[in-house]
Each structure stands twice: as C-alpha cells, then as structure tokens.
Amino acid sequence: MRTIIKGSGRFLPPRKISNHDLSRWMETSDQWIRQRTGIEERYWVTQEGRTGSSDLGLEASRLALEKAGWTPGDLDLIIFATLSPDYFFPGSGCLLQAKLGLNSIPALDIRQQCTGFLYGLATADAYIRSGLATRILLVGAEVHSTGLDVSTRGRDVAVIFGDGAAAVCLEGESTTEQVGVLAVSLHADGSMAESLMTEAPASCCNPRIDEQMLRQGRHYPRMDGRNIFKLAVRRLPEVAGEVLAKAGLEARDVDLFIPHQANLRINQAFEKAMGLDSQKVFNNIQKYGNTTAASIPLALDEALEEGLIGPGAIVMFLGLGSGLTWGAVLYRFQP
Numbered sequence: 178m179r180t181i182i183k184g185s186g187r188f189l190p191p192r193k194i195s196n197h198d199l200s201r202w203m204e205t206s207d208q209w210i211r212q213r214t215g216i217e218e219r220y221w222v223t224q225e226g227r228t229g230s231s232d233l234g235l236e237a238s239r240l241a242l243e244k245a246g247w248t249p250g251d252l253d254l255i256i257f258a259t260l261s262p263d264y265f266f267p268g269s270g271c272l273l274q275a276k277l278g279l280n281s282i283p284a285l286d287i288r289q290q291c292t293g294f295l296y297g298l299a300t301a302d303a304y305i306r307s308g309l310a311t312r313i314l315l316v317g318a319e320v321h322s323t324g325l326d327v328s329t330r331g332r333d334v335a336v337i338f339g340d341g342a343a344a345v346c347l348e349g350e351s352t353t354e355q356v357g358v359l360a361v362s363l364h365a366d367g368s369m370a371e372s373l374m375t376e377a378p379a380s381c382c383n384p385r386i387d388e389q390m391l392r393q394g395r396h397y398p399r400m401d402g403r404n405i406f407k408l409a410v411r412r413l414p415e416v417a418g419e420v421l422a423k424a425g426l427e428a429r430d431v432d433l434f435i436p437h438q439a440n441l442r443i444n445q446a447f448e449k450a451m452g453l454d455s456q457k458v459f460n461n462i463q464k465y466g467n468t469t470a471a472s473i474p475l476a477l478d479e480a481l482e483e484g485l486i487g488p489g490a491i492v493m494f495l496g497l498g499s500g501l502t503w504g505a506v507l508y509r510f511q512p
C-alpha cells in the first residue's frame with residue numbers, strides 16, 4: 178500500500194503585514210528583517226479576532242478536497258498539525274471535523290511545530306500501510322499573530338511568524354510502483370525543549386497563568402535563535418543524507434527540495450552544504466514568513482501550481498523546529 182497525494186490547497190488570511198508595518202510597532206527595519214531572514218511580508222488574521230487555526234485549516238481543506246475530487250464524507254481520518262490550536266483543548270482536528278460537517282471519523286492533533294507536517298505525513302503513511310485508514314486529510318494551520326509580542330521586547334520572534342494554512346488529501350493505493358511516500362526519517366531532542374517554546378499557560382503552574390506571568394511575557398514564544406540557526410544548518414543536511422540512504426537514492430535524484438520556511442539563510446546554507454543548484458530548493462518565506470506547520474504544505478501547493486513538480490518527480494520535504502524536532506520525507510509523484 179502506497180500513500181499518494183491526491184490534492185492540495187492553501188489559504189492565507191487577508192491582512193498583509195509588511196516589514197514597514199512592523200517597524201511602526203517595534204524597533205526594527207525592513208533591511209534588518211530581509212537581511213537576517215529573507216522575509217518581506219506575511220499575512221495575519223484580522224485584529225477583530227475569532228479566526229482560529231481550524232478556520233484557516235477549513236479553507237485550505239476545502240480547496241484540497243476539491244482538487245482531489247473528494248467530499249468531506251470520503252474521509253476516514255483527519256490529522257491536524259499546529260502549535261497554535263484554537264483552544265488548550267480539545268484539539269483543532271476535532272473542530273475542523275465539525276466544521277467540515279462530519280461527526281464521527283477520528284481526528285487527531287500533531288503538536289510538532291515546524292515539523293508537524295513531516296510527523297503528520299509519517300503518521301498518515303503508517304495508518305495507510307497498516308490498513309487503519311485509506312483517505313486522510315492532513316492539515317497544517319497556524320494563527321501566530323494573536324500570540325506574538327509586537328513590542329521591541331518580542332521583535333526577534335515577532336518579525337518571523339506568519340499565519341496561514343495548507344492541506345493535502347492522502348489516499349492509500351495498492352501498487353507495485355515506487356511512488357508516494359518512499360522513506361521517512363524523524364528525530365527529536367527534548368533536552369532542547371526550552372530553546373524554543375511558549376511556556377504559559379502551563380499545567381505545571383497553579384494557576385496555569387497569572388498576572389505576573391503575563392507581565393513577564395511568559396505567554397509569548399521565546400527562542401534562542403542563534404543556537405537554533407546553527408543546529409538547523411547542521412541537522413538538515415544530515416537528515417537529508419539519512420532519508421536518501423534509506424531510499425537508496427542520491428541527492429541528484431531529487432527533483433525538488435521543499436524545506437520548512439524558517440529562515441532563507443538556513444535554506445541557502447542547506448543548499449550550499451548539499452552542493453545543490455538554487456533552483457532545486459523551493460523558497461517562499463519572502464511572501465509568508467514562517468508559518469510553522471503550514472509552511473511545507475503551503476510551499477508544496479505553490480510549487481505544484483507553478484508547475485515545478487512534473488510527473489514522476491521526486492521531492493524531499495524537510496525541516497527543523499521546536500521540540501527540538503527535525504526530519505525529512507522523500508516522496509515520488511506518480512509518473
């Protein structure tokens with residue numbers, strides 16, 4: 178049984194935020210953000226609120242379902258990857274399920290941040306290969322903007338993140354061809370958890386959040402950016418080599434690398450370390466910022482739309498993020 182992508186879709190909220198907009202709220206500049214990250218603009222939900230990750234996920238899911246020629250009733254599992262769930266609990270997967278008009282298929286959330294799509298794809302593949310599911314909707318969706326410190330205190334993190342969602346429809350197909358998910362390599366190092374985290378609300382605190390925590394900004398994400406940067410530059414080529422070895426392939430066999438969009442400089446360093454032509458590495462962080470769990474499927478959907486992925490193409494998805502978690506998935510499109 179092979180896990181095949183039958184359709185994809187993406188959705189961005191309507192509020193476009195430029196680097197110049199950010200420089201009105203905090204001490205930063207277009208030049209600093211472009212030079213350090215490559216980001217030019219990102220999309221945030223409207224200030225009135227009431228748009229959660231499941232709402233963005235719903236729009237992306239509708240488009241993916243349409244491309245696959247499916248209706249929600251065709252699904253037998255929803256996997257929802259996010260670090261910004263609508264609620265502390267229940268998970269956004271359940272909320273999306275109801276918004277799709279469904280009320281009994283299983284729905285699960287993946288809380289792996291930037292590698293959420295990779296962990297989600299590996300999970301979907303395992304469900305399909307084991308016969309537990311046949312038609313799966315995998316969604317990556319984030320609303321970061323409502324949880325960012327847009328003052329100068331939070332500028333190192335706030336300038337990076339964008340809201341957005343993307344979804345893929347995955348189907349199990351019985352074939353002897355080498356297509357679909359070819360190989361997976363996933364990793365985590367929990368000893369680095371505190372280098373990129375949002376601490377509160379926290380179940381280890383009673384109450385889970387209080388005025389002092391709010392004053393200290395412990396409900397905002399914090400990141401040891403420099404250290405994460407260095408680790409990403411080391412781990413991404415390493416895991417790419419690992420997944421290629423599992424599939425018995427070489428880097429030159431891959432038609433397109435679709436890395437997580439955390440920082441353009443990280444992806445350029447990956448390209449250099451692997452000795453790749455820049456056209457082989459897809460980047461769209463310039464337009465969307467880091468959309469975490471949405472970033473890889475968002476890039477995939479755009480690459481497909483731009484005609485960059487032809488029949489039979491081999492694609493590598495890879496990334497590193499909070500957890501720390503990192504990984505890579507090799508996928509071959511049907512000839």
Ligand code: ACO
Pocket residue numbers: 204205206209210213214290291332333334336373401402403404405406409439440443467469497498499
């Ligand atoms: N505007 C202007 N100046 C800033 C800003 C800003 N937005 N943010 C930080 N600075 C300042 C700092 O205060 C510092 O000033 P100082 O030298 O006077 O102390 C200076 O700029 C340099 O700061 P650094 O943090 O060292 O800058 P760096 O070059 O490392 O870039 C960045 C920061 C962009 C965050 C980078 O480290 C990075 O991209 N790291 C990796 C992020 C990542 O991959 N995260 C994982 C995915 S996200 C997830 O999983 C949720």
